[in-house]
Amino acid sequence: MYEGVLTKMETEFTSPVNYYLVFENDFLNLNQLLDKKLKITFVKHQCLNCGLNKPIYRQGFCQSCFFEVPQAAEWIMKPELSKAHTGEEDRDLEYEKRVQLQPHIVYLANSSSVKVGVTRKTQVPTRWIDQGAHEAIEIVEVPNRYLAGITEVALKDHVSDKTNWRKMLKNDIDDEDLESYREKLREFIPEEAKEYFIANNKETNIEFPVLQYPEKVKSLNLTKTPEYSGVLKGIKGQYLIFEDQTVFNVRSYEGFVVKIEIA
Structure with missing residues (x-):
């Protein structure tokens, strides 16, 4: 036991x-x-x-x-609210600097359908595994969480940011050409993040037990x-x-x- x-x-x-x-x-x-x-x-x-x-x-x-710990602050779920790059504290500036001021990835993942998301670079591919994605690809790699957040917000007008967990669990999925999908979204990346676009990497495929x-x-x-x-x-x-x-x-x-x- x-x-x-x-x-x-x-x-x-x-x-x-x-x-x-x-x-x-x-x-x-x-x-x-x-x-x-x-x-x-x-x-x-x-x-x-x-x-x-x-x-x-x-x-x-x-x-x-x-409602007190920095690990549950609103910027965790809404990266665009990150403020550490300005030196402004939310709940704990040292923690916020440690987490927010590091490379972040905006990505496409396909678990039930294609969605856009944000994660720290150190969490690739863990984040995709946690979402049950069978394929994923990076769109941009930016130096802080704020830039990743505003990029995700801009792309959400053109691709979902939600996973249909029931479809994912039933394996009701379609394969997508994520490289082409990424290229279509390129024009919608905010000016501040355009220089960080990733053009050449291939999609990652994930098999689940x-x-x-x-x-x-x-x-x-x-x-x-x-x-x-x-x-x-x-x-x-x-x-x-x-x-x-x-x-x-x-x-x-x-x-x-x-x-x-x-x-």
Whole structure:
């Protein structure tokens, strides 16, 4: 039996991707558990910041921590609100400089359909794996998060910035020519970011460890169903896929302490 606080699954870019659940004193290689029965039991909450057993509000944090810690500031979800390049503090200038003032990638990823997104360069291809994208390509590489954010905002008028997670999990996907797609979007890149356009790199292809895709998708809600058993059939994005069509979004339950038993 394994017990620990959930955080997003760690990944290794292999073919297929290797997935790990990492706890404080142990870890699970989930690929080795395919076709095995898992029992997941919710034990308690543990805020990823204060460590207290308080209801999780968002992103693994209790409500009070969510509105205080820099890791949950609005610029995380809206990069165009980044201000560290101006020296202006939001919640913690040192943290904001560390995260915002480093190379960022604006990319196209295809998980259910083509979408545009932003990530730190150090998070390529991890970000694409976490989204369940089977193919992705960089558009620009800029020196800070703000430039990436305004580029994404400009491109959102011409390509989606959302993933249809149900289609992604059912593997209801089409292959796209992302190099051509990138070229079509080139003219819409803001002037400040045009010099950072990437013209020659090829798309990255990603294979996921899935034995059986669900035809219908049922989400496991640990609050409503604190104990669940099922046969693991795949891992894609940050989801576990079970034989009975149940899917479990690990990232949505960061800060939940669980027991996992393997039959």
